[in-house]
Amino acid sequence: MGSKQSFPGTATLTESLTVENIQAAYQNGDMNKAQNLIQVCCSETEGAPLDKHHLLGVAAANGDVVSVQYLLTEVKVELSQELTDDNPAVVAAYYGHKDIIKMLLNSVAGPCLNRDLVNWMMTVACQQGQLEIVKLLVHSYHADPESCAVRKNDFAIITGLPLYVAAQAGNEEISEFLLHNGAAISSYTLMDHPEFTEKLLKTKFVEPSCPDPDTDCSNTLTVQWSHLKLPWLELNWFLDISSRISVLDLSANCLQTLPSIIPWGLIQLQTLNLSDNHLKELPAIQSSDQIICTSLLQIDLSRNQLSSLPPGFLHLTSLQKLTASKNQLVNLFEVENGVNWIGLRKLEELDVSDNLLTELPSVFTHCFKSLSYLNVSRNKLKAFPVPWACPLKSCKISSNFIEDIPNSLTVFWKNYLRDLDISNNCLKSVPACVFQLEVSINMAESEQLNCETFFNWTDKGSKLPRLSFFTTLRRSSDPAYSLYLPEFLCESLEILFLCDNQLEAVPPSVCGLKNLSELYLSNNPGIRELPCELGQLSNLWQLDIEDLNIGNVPAEVRKKGAAATLGFLRAQLRRAEKCKLMKLIIVGPPRQGKSTLLEALQSGKVPQAMQKEATISICTWELERPSGIKSVVDSVEFSVWDIGGPASMSTVNQCFFTDKALYVVVWNLAMGEEAVANLQSWLLNIEARAPNAAVLVVGTHLDLIDTKFRTERIATLRAYVLALCRSPSGSRATGYPDITCKHLQSVYFL
Template identity: 55%
Template sequence: LAVTLLSVGSSQLRPRMYWCVGTEESAICRESDMDPQNGTVDMGGKQSTVGEVSIIQTSVTESIQDAYKAGDTSKAQELIKLSCEETALQVEKCQLLGIAAAYGDLQAVRYLLKEALVTLPTEPNDDNAAVVAAYFGHKDIVKELLDSLHGPSTCQQLLNWMLAIACQQGHLDIVKLLIRAYSADPESCAVRRNEFPVLIRLPLYAAIKAGNEDVAVFLLRNGAFFCSYILMDSPESSKHLLRKYFIETSPLPGSAPAKTALCVNWSNLRLPWVDLDWLIDISCQITELDLSANCLVSLPSVIPWGLINLRKLSLADNQLTELPSIQSSDEIICTRLLEVDVSSNRLSTLPSGFLHLKNLKKLIASKNYMEKLFDEENTTNWIGLRKLQEFDVSDNRLVELPTVFLYCFKSLNILNVSRNQLKVFPDPWACPLKCCKASRNSLEFLPDALTIFWKNHLREVDFSENSLKEVPLGLFQLEALVSLKLLGNQLVTLPSQDKWNCKQLKSLDLSKNQLGKSDEGFKTKRIPFFTTKSRVRCGPEAGPFLEFPSFLSDSLEVLYLNDNQLDSVPQSVCLLKGLTELYLGNNPGIRELPPELGQLANLWQLDIEELNISNVPAEIRKEGPKTVLAYLRAQLRKAEKCKLMKMIIIGPPRQGKSTLIEILQTGKVPQMMHSDATIRTTKWELPKPVGHKAKVKNNRRSLAPVGCLSPAVSLLG
């Protein structure tokens, strides 16, 4: 019988999965041939055909089984050897392999595999020796058989068939072996009927239906999931597993010693629904409830409003379009709730009930479909969210942030509204905001009065990838500012540096803007950065003038200037002695690197990608930042290549020191030298040292073989 599984609460959705849910007997091909009670197996009681060769039960196979039943393993092994010597058919040998596997005879199995050269078939069926071994729980036989295959993990269908059989029979050690050692899939159905998976051969379903609790728990903790058929066909077993193995206990704060707090962790189980019966009798003890990464489209009314001691709630990564509705604030008794995560759902707005949670500190609602924060028509007489510290509504469809709600967030520290459709950022309000992320919106301007409430609080600011053409001065007067990201905007210039006060700034990202662009359509020849001197420019080179305060030389560590329209590297950048990363790439106008960059001793990352640098050789640039900086330092001190080597010649008198010096200097042998005491010079080129990055060119030395001179003569260089 093929039936269709529909998601609960969504009858109009298309079918998710088709299952063949016939009787257990129809799903299992040869189950009746196996008798696990007495350890016997009737292999070959029926005629089986492989190709065109028919194998019929013979007196030999009957004798082998009789010997095993009588406990005479030696006789059975002798009969197996005799049978292998008399037949060359793999089919008959495979039948013998199945009999030996059924009775757990490891020695006979090894003989058949290694000496009789029997090849284990990889076709999944109940007659396969590996399946038989899994059925009877012979772990060593299973391992021996699978190890005989070349790449057993590639025989996935056979492994899944064995796994389903082992789960049904309750052989936990074999289940662990198949999943951990051979990568059997605990979520794959082993048998299909007319292209539909047979439910009884789904490992978790088989384990729960057979009452094998330990196997079911292991499967759930190693990649298996619940499905609606499991919950419907085994409701009590499902509830028992969830309550016993996925709930942790601890003392309930502020209660009698007899009371215990419950941390319910039902995440990543693909639950299609949560039954009220699972929670109703323990609702007053639940302090943490994690239902993330399931398939929930609705929730029972008790979640979360009726959980009086709930502190932490996670509903992330489900398919929720709304939370249970409430008629009045009197229905909300979860006032101790501190953290809520409803991210990665399908919410169109936040539940108005959240506005009554006066102790809530963290609210994560990213990756939803929200076009507005709350339904203002249903938000009356609320006093909650005064203690909210972290608010994340990134990756939504918000077009505005109503101040009627934001201005009540008096304790907010972290605000993340990135990846929305905001065109206006709200004016600052009284809260100790430390982190503000509003990247990838449509902001065209920012409020001026950023310092009124956030001057001594705001540390991290991200307004990247918006449509900003200018930024207010107040942004650079944030005294606690550590990181500022303005990349991907349309900035041509920045506010005057005279009134900046961000002395703790460590990371500044100005990449992918239009810095250096002239209003007249041409670029400036040189743009001074980080300078305190007032300069006046006129004539055709006048253009946008960018200045940065000198105090950044003590604090700034990372500077992004890449992907702009700069014509040169500002000389004042060379004064940033604390700089560790500098990005200059993709500024087509930059053609030279100032030698003063070599003074930046802490610089380890220098990005000059897509730059046509003329004053640094290409082979030097390829060696990386250290080599480039070393080259610039050499230029800075006006160093020149030196091909001379200082040498001292030491030795007793009249041993040829002067003669050696004359030969080395002139390259000629004196006429007065004896024929048996000659000196000649030879030039050679040293190979590149191993592990040395810099290329060695013309690294030559002079060699002077000395004949008939005192051994005391030595060369020191």
């Protein structure tokens, strides 16, 4: 490269270095000749140079990876991002050269890559049936299957839509891929290519409901036409399959109307999903005889524009789940007087949340004999639905305008209800019957609730395990105004939410909830102290005091969690004070230097030879904080027990071993391995009688070991002691000093 070359049979170099000759070499299959011509052309300095960008397009069109790589890396040709048909990237997409497309697009920094160019390439690939190129552009270069890169005067041209182009070319595989990746079936595609669209929908988006041919439902079909943004449905799409459809999913489209056959004429239909559309009503029926979809089990109409539920639903005898949230329901059903129905007896779940309902008429609800889940949250209900006979387990009725809860609640639902959410209402009082329910109840943000009348009753049969209420509780000028929890809740209430209120103190009645396990108090800026009585709640393990400025519990204690905080409160309740007194027990075999060691520690002087007759000596020793030592206390007082005497008394002496003491086990270094062996019995006894105690193992008579061998001997003995102390019998031994009372340096270290 970089030097002039000539080829046999050519008159001059200029004549041979033409685009026509390069194209001819490609057409003749002589790739090497074409590559040489391109390289010589780029290195030629005489005459008019050829357009290197044009050469890049020629090489890309013929799939010449070597020449494209050469032009991009060595000649430094930059890929143009103009939206033209002769752009090298567009040409490569047209001919389906996958590797060259990667090379060209990767030569442009990601943020600088023109998205319209990538979308134009995808449209060209759709037109030519290049499925692999379309997949590459969508998955690796984020081409938008719904974007139209072909524009005229800033207006999109319909023939530039990838799906429209694929339909025009009759390519089902590319169309299916585009639809699965976000493309929309536009009205232009439906009108201009109706037969192709119908065939595509039926062959690619309809499948057997049960793949097993031996099952009863082997002849039924699942129609998955969701997220296609269909503007309408044609009746003839359903005529030949209507008797076989068991699952029909039309969610996330742009449907405003439905063919008359949906859902009433689908005899095998069990699941219908019409959510995320623009439906204001379903096809009308003249009589119940037109309803043959009696096998329907589930219906989802959420996120539409319905003003009432279709009255035809009242004739569905098998329906189990009905979802119609986020509509514009003003009435549950609109039914003319005199109309009879026998449906909805098996309805188990009803969700009509986020609507405009002002009531749930009992004429309808009393037909829901099997209802176990009801959600009417975020409506405009003024009254709690009149309870009726059904196995209701969960009732969500938050964010309405309900003022009272009927006493008949427990008559019908006492044995079933487990979750009751009536938060963010206008409750003025709560009847005692509510607390007969073994239920999790949420009454948060009930701003009209009066605490003085809230618990103006008693009930010994309460089973309430969870209570959340009084969010944004109003302050009162009455100092006696406070939240009171009745005594009958003491044995049942387990979880209590009082967060996000305006409480100025923890209600004293909370401290009487014996079975309380979780208490949430966060975001009550008025609470500045925790009552010490909280420490008496033995089951309380979760205490949420986040963002509270608690003054009577140190910050370092609060950081350790609920257990440490409650322990501190218990200590405060006992009026406990910081104790600087500790029991110090000195033990070991006879004549090991225990008393001498104690004398040296207390006096700070070399002790004289002493003869001890007492088996146990008790004294008090106050140790001042040594200079240079950082400590939170200035002194520590020890109650010293010097336990000695003959070996025959060792069994009796163990009776004085107590937990939470500091033990000093003394042994004679000069006795070597024999003394080490005697240590084990002492450590085992301490382990058995004082498992939480700290232990110091102190070796004495260091001066009796010859200085020549002292270092080696001490190292050997210490290894034995360390091995012994790391066994279960000495797992809490915390130090192993070696001392002599001939001088005080080693004693000071102890």
